[in-house]
Amino acid sequence: GESVGLHLPTLSVQEGDNSIINCAYSNSASDYFIWYKQESGKGPQFIIDIRSNMDKRQGQRVTVLLNKTVKHLSLQIAATQPGDSAVYFCAETGAGGTSYGKLTFGQGTILTVHP
Amino acid sequence: KAGVTQTPRYLIKTRGQQVTLSCSPISGHRSVSWYQQTPGQGLQFLFEYFSETQRNKGNFPGRFSGRQFSNSRSEMNVSTLELGDSALYLCASSPDRVIQPQHFGDGTRLSIL
Numbered sequence: 001g002e003s004v005g006l007h008l009p010t011l012s013v014q015e016g017d018n019s020i021i022n023c024a025y026s027n028s029a030s031d032y033f034i035w036y037k038q039e040s041g042k043g044p045q046f047i048i049d050i051r052s053n054m055d056k057r058q059g060q061r062v063t064v065l066l067n068k069t070v071k072h073l074s075l076q077i078a079a080t081q082p083g084d085s086a087v088y089f090c091a092e093t094g095a096g097g098t099s100y101g102k103l104t105f106g107q108g109t110i111l112t113v114h115p
Numbered sequence: 116k117a118g119v120t121q122t123p124r125y126l127i128k129t130r131g132q133q134v135t136l137s138c139s140p141i142s143g144h145r146s147v148s149w150y151q152q153t154p155g156q157g158l159q160f161l162f163e164y165f166s167e168t169q170r171n172k173g174n175f176p177g178r179f180s181g182r183q184f185s186n187s188r189s190e191m192n193v194s195t196l197e198l199g200d201s202a203l204y205l206c207a208s209s210p211d212r213v214i215q216p217q218h219f220g221d222g223t224r225l226s227i228l
Contacts, residue, residue: 032218034217043219045219091158098171099171099210101164103217106157107149
């Protein structure tokens with residue numbers, strides 16, 4: 001079935017470095033993409049989202065890039081901090097119909113930031 | 116504004132029992148979705164409710180059911196529990212039909228003995 005998948009299950013960086021987490025998706029009808037951060041013992045926390053009519057969106061220290069041609073999504077975290085250590089998930093959904101309220105998640109990437 | 120609240124946080128049950136989990140969405144949010152999270156399968160969509168109606172359902176057996184009340188609070192029920200139902204069950208809410216991010220609670224950790 002269609003799914004969103006992550007290529008790199010783990011990523012280790014030094015504090016202050018920039019981090020890039022990648023995600024591939026297979027559903028060409030995907031209309032909306034979200035990045036979540038999940039810390040141990042907590043639910044996923046919204047980071048940033050992007051619609052399919054955009055290529056790039058920036059937030060505070062984070063940037064999401066969307067390449068619809070190759071169905072690729074990335075999350076860039078600037079000046080990574082130890083508090084950024086967590087599991088990061090990409091998720092996608094389509095527009096309406098069978099997509100109502102349904103996010104399809106990638107498997108997740110474990111980001112570890114070393115002081 | 117308070118976040119999504121799920122109760123209880125932890126549950127231990129035995130095979131064959133049934134369980135009911137509760138979710139209170141963010142005030143004003145009318146859509147509630149449920150997910151199951153396991154190490155092997157990741158996050159998988161169970162179902163979504165909007166205005167007390169199930170609008171969407173994932174690929175889970177009929178033992179998994181849910182409902183939504185007029186105040187948007189939602190419950191999910193799992194009957195005839197199996198060992199494989201051990202998981203973190205997450206609830207997420209969003210405002211309405213307009214595509215907006217879902218906001219998650221911290222989940223209910225269900226362990227089946």
